[in-house]
Amino acid sequence: MTFERMWADLAPVGRAASGGYLRHPWTSPTAELEAWFEEAATARGLAVERDAFGNLLATTAPGPDRVLVGSHFDSVPDGGAYDGPLGVVSAFAALDVLEDRGFEPTRPIGIAAFQAEEGSRFGVACLGSRLATGSMPWESARELTGRDGVRLGDVVEGGDSDLLHGVSCFVELHVEQGRGLVDLDAPVGVASGIWPHGRWRFDFAGVADHAGATRMEDRHDPMLTYAVTALAANKQARLAGQRATFGRVEAVPNGTNAIPSHVTGWLDARAETEPALEHLVGLVSAQARERARLDGTSLTVTAESVSGSVSFDAPLAARIGRGRPVLPTQAGHDAGVLQAAGIPTAMLFVRNPTGVSHSPAEHAETADCLAGVEALADALQELA
Amino acid sequence: MTFERMWADLAPVGRAASGGYLRHPWTSPTAELEAWFEEAATARGLAVERDAFGNLLATTAPGPDRVLVGSHFDSVPDGGAYDGPLGVVSAFAALDVLEDRGFEPTRPIGIAAFQAEEGSRFGVACLGSRLATGSMPWESARELTGRDGVRLGDVVEGGDSDLLHGVSCFVELHVEQGRGLVDLDAPVGVASGIWPHGRWRFDFAGVADHAGATRMEDRHDPMLTYAVTALAANKQARLAGQRATFGRVEAVPNGTNAIPSHVTGWLDARAETEPALEHLVGLVSAQARERARLDGTSLTVTAESVSGSVSFDAPLAARIGRGRPVLPTQAGHDAGVLQAAGIPTAMLFVRNPTGVSHSPAEHAETADCLAGVEALADALQELA
Numbered sequence: 001m002t003f004e005r006m007w008a009d010l011a012p013v014g015r016a017a018s019g020g021y022l023r024h025p026w027t028s029p030t031a032e033l034e035a036w037f038e039e040a041a042t043a044r045g046l047a048v049e050r051d052a053f054g055n056l057l058a059t060t061a062p063g064p065d066r067v068l069v070g071s072h073f074d075s076v077p078d079g080g081a082y083d084g085p086l087g088v089v090s091a092f093a094a095l096d097v098l099e100d101r102g103f104e105p106t107r108p109i110g111i112a113a114f115q116a117e118e119g120s121r122f123g124v125a126c127l128g129s130r131l132a133t134g135s136m137p138w139e140s141a142r143e144l145t146g147r148d149g150v151r152l153g154d155v156v157e158g159g160d161s162d163l164l165h166g167v168s169c170f171v172e173l174h175v176e177q178g179r180g181l182v183d184l185d186a187p188v189g190v191a192s193g194i195w196p197h198g199r200w201r202f203d204f205a206g207v208a209d210h211a212g213a214t215r216m217e218d219r220h221d222p223m224l225t226y227a228v229t230a231l232a233a234n235k236q237a238r239l240a241g242q243r244a245t246f247g248r249v250e251a252v253p254n255g256t257n258a259i260p261s262h263v264t265g266w267l268d269a270r271a272e273t274e275p276a277l278e279h280l281v282g283l284v285s286a287q288a289r290e291r292a293r294l295d296g297t298s299l300t301v302t303a304e305s306v307s308g309s310v311s312f313d314a315p316l317a318a319r320i321g322r323g324r325p326v327l328p329t330q331a332g333h334d335a336g337v338l339q340a341a342g343i344p345t346a347m348l349f350v351r352n353p354t355g356v357s358h359s360p361a362e363h364a365e366t367a368d369c370l371a372g373v374e375a376l377a378d379a380l381q382e383l384a
Numbered sequence: 385m386t387f388e389r390m391w392a393d394l395a396p397v398g399r400a401a402s403g404g405y406l407r408h409p410w411t412s413p414t415a416e417l418e419a420w421f422e423e424a425a426t427a428r429g430l431a432v433e434r435d436a437f438g439n440l441l442a443t444t445a446p447g448p449d450r451v452l453v454g455s456h457f458d459s460v461p462d463g464g465a466y467d468g469p470l471g472v473v474s475a476f477a478a479l480d481v482l483e484d485r486g487f488e489p490t491r492p493i494g495i496a497a498f499q500a501e502e503g504s505r506f507g508v509a510c511l512g513s514r515l516a517t518g519s520m521p522w523e524s525a526r527e528l529t530g531r532d533g534v535r536l537g538d539v540v541e542g543g544d545s546d547l548l549h550g551v552s553c554f555v556e557l558h559v560e561q562g563r564g565l566v567d568l569d570a571p572v573g574v575a576s577g578i579w580p581h582g583r584w585r586f587d588f589a590g591v592a593d594h595a596g597a598t599r600m601e602d603r604h605d606p607m608l609t610y611a612v613t614a615l616a617a618n619k620q621a622r623l624a625g626q627r628a629t630f631g632r633v634e635a636v637p638n639g640t641n642a643i644p645s646h647v648t649g650w651l652d653a654r655a656e657t658e659p660a661l662e663h664l665v666g667l668v669s670a671q672a673r674e675r676a677r678l679d680g681t682s683l684t685v686t687a688e689s690v691s692g693s694v695s696f697d698a699p700l701a702a703r704i705g706r707g708r709p710v711l712p713t714q715a716g717h718d719a720g721v722l723q724a725a726g727i728p729t730a731m732l733f734v735r736n737p738t739g740v741s742h743s744p745a746e747h748a749e750t751a752d753c754l755a756g757v758e759a760l761a762d763a764l765q766e767l768a
Contacts, residue, residue: 020637077637078592078645120639177597197596199640208462208743211629211652212581212714213561216622218739223630224618227611234608238600245595246607248640249633253404253461255504256583256632256650257716258742261462266640268595330596332641355602358642359592 003093003373004366010036010085020078020360025116025127026054026155033073033085037113040092046111052159053131053138054115060095061108064166067384068343069094069376070112071172072128072334076120080362082175086350088113090173090373097377105384110167114334115156121146123199124305129334132161133341164343169316169383172335173348173376175364179355180327187371190321191312191347192328194336195243196277197270198306202229202246202288206297208253208261220296222263223251225288232287233267242271242280243330266304270330274309310336313344320346320379331357348375387477387757388750394420394469404462404744409500409511410438410539417457417469421497424476430495436543437515437522438499444479445492448550451768452727453478453760454496455556456512456718460504464746466559470734472497474557474757481761489768494551498718499540505530507650508689509583513718516545517725531634548727553700553767556719557732557760559748563739564711571755574705575696575731576712578720580661581627581654582690586613586672590681592637592645604680606647607635609672616671617651626655626664627714650688654714658693694720697728704730704763715741732759 013036014021014029023029034056041048041058048058059066071087091111098105115128122144130136142153152158181189204222230246237244245268252262267284271277285301292299312335317326327349339345350364350372364372397420398405398413407413418440425432425442432442443450455471475495482489499512506528514520526537536542565573590606614630621628629652636646651668655661669685676683696719701710711733723729734748734756748756 076639076642079637079639079642118639118641120641123640125641177594178599195596207740208745209739210561210715210741210743211631212579212627212654212716213741214627214739215562216618216627221618221629223614223633227614230607230611231615234600234605243596243598243600245605245641245643247595247635247642247644248638249607249635250638251631251633253463253742254632254634255460255463255502255742256507257502257504257509257629257652258460258463258631259629260631261743268641270596331594332596355593355598356591357594357597358637358639359594359645361592 002096003089003370006040006089006092010089011081016078018078018360021075021081022077023073023075024121025074030073034113037088041111044092044095051132051161051163052157053128053161054156055128055132055161055163056113057163058111059108060105063108065168066108066110066166067380068110068112068167068170069380071174072114072117074116074118076118076358078360079358080360082362082364083177083357084117086175086364086369087173090376093373094376094380097373098380103381105380107384109380109384117334119305122152125332126334126337129337132163133337135337135341167343170335170338170343170345171320171348171376171379172333173350173372174333175357175362176349176352177329177331177357179352181349181351182353182355184325186325187351187368188375189325189327189349190317191349192326193312194310194332195270195272195328195330196274196307196309197330197332199304200267200269200281201302201304202265202267203300204263204292204297206261206295209259211257211259214259219259221259222297223260225292225295225297225299226263226265228291229284229288230265233284236280236283240276240280242276244269244280244284307332307336308340310339312339312346316344316346319382322378348372386480387473387754390424390473390476394473395465400462402462402744405459405465406461407457407459408505409458414457418497421472425495428479435516435545435547436541437512437545438540439512439516439545439547440497441547442495443492444489447492449552450492450494450550451764452494452496452551452554453764455558456498456501458500458502460502460742462744463742464744466746466748467561467741468501470559470748470753471557474760477757478760478764481757482764487765491768493764493768501718503689506536509716510718510721513721516547517721519721519725551727554719554722554727554729555704555732555760555763556717557734557756558717559741559746560733560736561713561715561741565733565735566737566739568709570709571735571752572759573709573711573733574701575733576710577696578694578716579654579656579712579714580658580691580693581714581716583688584651584653584665585686585688586649586651587684588647588676588681590643590645590679593643595641595643598643603643605643606681607644609676609679609681609683610647610649612675613668613672614649617668620664620667624660624664626660628653628664628668691716691720692724694723696723696730700728700730703766706762732756
């Protein structure tokens, strides 16, 4: 019951006419979600702290050896309701379940809401957890500039974070972003690991000119080089059984009657292994350069964020899994950053009937969300 | 001398760090250019009027049988200095030349600055002259919405225009946007006509989803359909000796880790004849639809503005041409709209050493600009 009430409270925050969400980090919708977090924590007698990067933590008791749960609030542009908030809300609901059960934890429990997991504002995924773990230094992060021209250093103070001091393990519950659990016919599963993945910026430079008066053979049109590259990425990933996407593109000057001077596309690529990922990005870059040579354009490829392969903590997964199906994910998560930073980490996935995510159509049935809350409560009872 | 002084006065207005210009219609840079126009006209004793669409007219005397010269002030995003303003400034300079020559016109002379020739804000090229001639009705134009979400009806009053009443002929001087005059080794030429041309919006719809977790074979990615279409447009235009460009693209949600739900690309196409243009756009649309079928995406093609073939008034061209070379243009101009509306019209082109236009690199040598002013003064002396 408490899960459904909390979920209904959050439903309108940052919702667009499309039904999708725009919950950019360090904007008013996420501030509203954070105010809700503080209220939910305070109502349960939890202490709330915010680190220098805006990551939130609510704790049942001070001290080390803490069991951490939680996820993030921010969304991609026009994203779904579940990706992120489901893990935060389920964490509070799981505490309520433990209280109903009369369970007295012997170790402190923390609920985290990490900032800027999607990377849709500053281009780096899992920014809050990377900063909290120190895997991204503040000195380089502060200069990150969003597409609105705002620097990260302008919206958040920065410094050091002790949010993760004393954390002995982390369990992140998350909506599944594929159809693995549909195929396995299970409402909840446990993650084995995260595919290595990253985002690469492809900057194509050509020569701006008049779209009407310039002969086709006199052009150096970077839109053509971009188009071939987007198709090459799709084809190479398909052939290799991996994933590659150009979902974001920007042309300059982006005028109908002007051949562009610049086109920038962002490659999102993921593969089963790190060598396979490197090979995939290398193939796409090589095909892009080959076409750039023909078009008389030029290409610069910049890795914006790359995450290595993550295997979650197998003993932890076994303790909380209780025979539930185990499956990998191609999506990055704060859990992967914490695991990579040496904190034993596990993930619980909640079934997504269509597999659709990063879209207004993202969905999970309430019964499956409640099964997720129970699984998270079981995990806390096992660990705390 | 007066040309160079006026040209220097306008050089800083709307100039970006790139050296290119952002002179969107109904914004502060164009307002500044219009204030300059009023000042230049008033200093010469001309009466200035502004019609309901913001087109400007300066006249030497009232009455009908008016000889009209002029061009436009607005630019494409990051455009050049010459496209448009050269024709307006040369018109004032030509009046000064006539005064130096002691020529007394027997007919009124008008200098026009048409609004929104580039179509880069509201998607329709030659908007001001289309409205002034009535070839686009205000009732449909007022609902045009720019990429900033602003409606045309919100920035301009609209209504009727009598700016072109009593105009007996129009001569537009313009920088050439190709290298025809370079090949012909002439500083100034006369236009024979304008290729038929237009802009078509291609809206590709797919299914938004997670870029990592969605298997390649489960996708309906409209970026792929767009990419194939942009390449098809280039190839078909190349094979047919015509012109086709996708210079503007917008993806939704335009996030790196999301497969787009929608991609919109704008096709600019031009051909020697109207049937050839129709055939070209038909071929590109057919290839786009064929690929959409394979991608499981959908496509809507909307003609945003289409201009038929224009042949300028041959007797007028002969009177002002004085043996100068005659050449066609692939670029649309207000002159084409006035000619199509039944006003005998001619164009003078000034040599462009690189042929580059719609780019910061657009250029004309001062000596050639002065030759253009002399040619325009000669035309006025012949006609007025």
